[in-house]
Amino acid sequence: MKFTCNQQSLSKALNTVSKAVTSRTTIPILKGILLEASNDNTLTLSASDLDLSIEKKIEVSVEEEGSVVVSARLFSDIIRKLPNEDIEIEELENNNIIIRCLSSEFMIVGLPAEEFPNIGEINEEQKISLEKELLKEMIKKTSFAASIDESKGIIVGVLIEMEEDSLNMVALDGFRMAVTRENMKNEENRKIIISARILNEINKIISETEEQKEISVILDEKKAVFLLEDTRIVLRLLEGDFIKYKDILPKENKVKVKVSRTDLLNSIERASLLAKEGKNNLIKLSIFRDKVIITSRSEEGNVKEEVFIEKDGTDLDIGFNSKYILDVLKVVTDSQVVMEFNTSVSPCLIKPVEGNAYEYLVLPVRISTN
Numbered sequence: 493m494k495f496t497c498n499q500q501s502l503s504k505a506l507n508t509v510s511k512a513v514t515s516r517t518t519i520p521i522l523k524g525i526l527l528e529a530s531n532d533n534t535l536t537l538s539a540s541d542l543d544l545s546i547e548k549k550i551e552v553s554v555e556e557e558g559s560v561v562v563s564a565r566l567f568s569d570i571i572r573k574l575p576n577e578d579i580e581i582e583e584l585e586n587n588n589i590i591i592r593c594l595s596s597e598f599m600i601v602g603l604p605a606e607e608f609p610n611i612g613e614i615n616e617e618q619k620i621s622l623e624k625e626l627l628k629e630m631i632k633k634t635s636f637a638a639s640i641d642e643s644k645g646i647i648v649g650v651l652i653e654m655e656e657d658s659l660n661m662v663a664l665d666g667f668r669m670a671v672t673r674e675n676m677k678n679e680e681n682r683k684i685i686i687s688a689r690i691l692n693e694i695n696k697i698i699s700e701t702e703e704q705k706e707i708s709v710i711l712d713e714k715k716a717v718f719l720l721e722d723t724r725i726v727l728r729l730l731e732g733d734f735i736k737y738k739d740i741l742p743k744e745n746k747v748k749v750k751v752s753r754t755d756l757l758n759s760i761e762r763a764s765l766l767a768k769e770g771k772n773n774l775i776k777l778s779i780f781r782d783k784v785i786i787t788s789r790s791e792e793g794n795v796k797e798e799v800f801i802e803k804d805g806t807d808l809d810i811g812f813n814s815k816y817i818l819d820v821l822k823v824v825t826d827s828q829v830v831m832e833f834n835t836s837v838s839p840c841l842i843k844p845v846e847g848n849a850y851e852y853l854v855l856p857v858r859i860s861t862n
Contacts, residue, residue, distance in 0.1 A: 493558025493583040495529045497550065499576050499593065505537050505548045506568045508700065508723060511693045513564040514541035524561040525568075526608045527581075529554045538611060539564060544690050545611040545726040546697070559605035560587050570598055611726050618682060618711045620654070624698055624720075627707060630661045630672050631695045633823045633850060637670035638663040638688035649685040649730040651737070654678040662737045663688060668816045669737060669853040684711060685730040694718055694725055741851060742841055745832035747805035749779060750845060753829045756784075757821040759797035763788045764814035766795045772857050773814040779833070780807050788814070810836045811859035817842075820852040 509525055517523065526538040535552040538545065560583050570591060571579065580592040587602035631650075639647040644665070653660040659676040662669070698707065701721050710717040718725040760775060767773040767788045778785040779801070786797040810833060820842050821829070832841040836859070842852040 493527070493529050493560060494556040494581070495535060495552045495554045496578050496580045497535060497552035499571065499574050499579050501550050502535075502552075502579060503568075503571050504700075505535075505550045506564075506571055508548050508697055509537045509539040509546045510564055510568055511696065512539040512541055512544045512546040517541065521561060521603055521607045521609070523564055524603055524608070525564045526559065526561050526605055528559040528605070529557050531557050538608070540609050540611060542609065543687065543728045544693065545609075547611055547724040547726075549722040558583055560589060561603040561605055561608050562589060562600065563602075566600060570600070611724075614710060614715045614717055614726070615712045616710050617713065618680065620678070620709050620711070621706050622659075622709060624701070624705055624707050626674055628695055628698055630659070630674060631691050633672040634661040634663040634670040635688040635691050635695075636663075636819050636823065637665060637668050637852075639665035640688075641665075646685060646730060646732040646734055648687055648689070649734075650688050650691055651734040652684050652686060654680070654682040656681065662734070664735065664737065664740075664853075667813070667855050668819070669740060670820075671737065671741075671851040671853075673849055682711065683734070684716060685732070685734055686716065686727060687730060690727050694727075697723060697725065740853065742832065742834065742839065742853075745805070745834055745841070747779060747803065747808050747833040749784065749804075749831045749833075750802040750828055751784065751799060751831065753821055753824060753826055755799045756829075757818065759786050759799050760814050760817055760821070763795050763797050764818065766790045766793055767814050774811055774857055774859070775814045775817075776809065776811050776859055778807075778809050779803060805833075808833055808836060809859065810840070811857040812840070812854060813857055816854045820854065824850065 522541055528536040533554050534549050536549050538547045574593045577594055582590045587604055589600050589602050591598040635650055638650055647664055651662040658673050660673045662671050704721050708719040714729055716727055716729055763775050763786045764773055767775050775786055775788045782800060784799050784801050788795050826844055828845050830843050830845055839853045839855050
């Protein structure tokens, strides 16, 4: 194998495929990136941790075709630090690689390409097209609410639900739940669950694509493939039944508050400066007449903030982990939001003033009544 390519082009491609490289594996080949140079002057870079596989093609000048696996970390570090000039890469005997650029020359040890796992094809059961910006926004609005505890099973994933007239995404972690919806015609109803970690990596890759406006997603029973520009992302779907989230959403409310999102966000951010980690970042909301009074206290002091609201229903005192409320207010872009409450120990529902584009459920923290 022997080819020449631009340093920036190769470095950018390595940055993309490296998102599928895991450092947690004991299998040496999975710490590598497969390089395949073909006679049509294409270099295909592939990486996989068996749950997520990424393949990217770039244009190079191929003198001799071939394939080899290189250490993802070492190879990427070398390429990144080379000047923005043409790089020549040549495979020697025993999978050793020579990298030449101007006056620099590296020799690194590679691994045989045959040992690299086959990313493979999938049986196309369903193909959908998603608007790139819409997909990015939906991932941003839900994935943060998924559990990061791998022992929690299915809730480390995000439910993607295709209904007749809408596409829904749902994530929860036992303390909060995020639901976002977009109007979309679907040929058939389908539910899939994708790891939130993988969805976030996909979002980063999507954000790097400039030309493409639509993304194709191919689904079968156990895998999904995201196709964008010169990149193919293959991922394993999580298996199991997601929690029946519609049963969790409150059907009625005793207190309804309409409030400026920015005012509430800024006030809670300031109040949380005195909310100690050891106390669940605790803030107290006192909903009283036409305002919500936000308080927090610690050994270092206390704080009081007031935000004007429009209220229907009774007065209420309720406590929250400030982080869970802030996470919601940061991803929503509406100027005003509605907060619905029942009691001081039942969840708060945050939703838009009109429509049902999103719903966020946040569990309260018990507060002392004295």
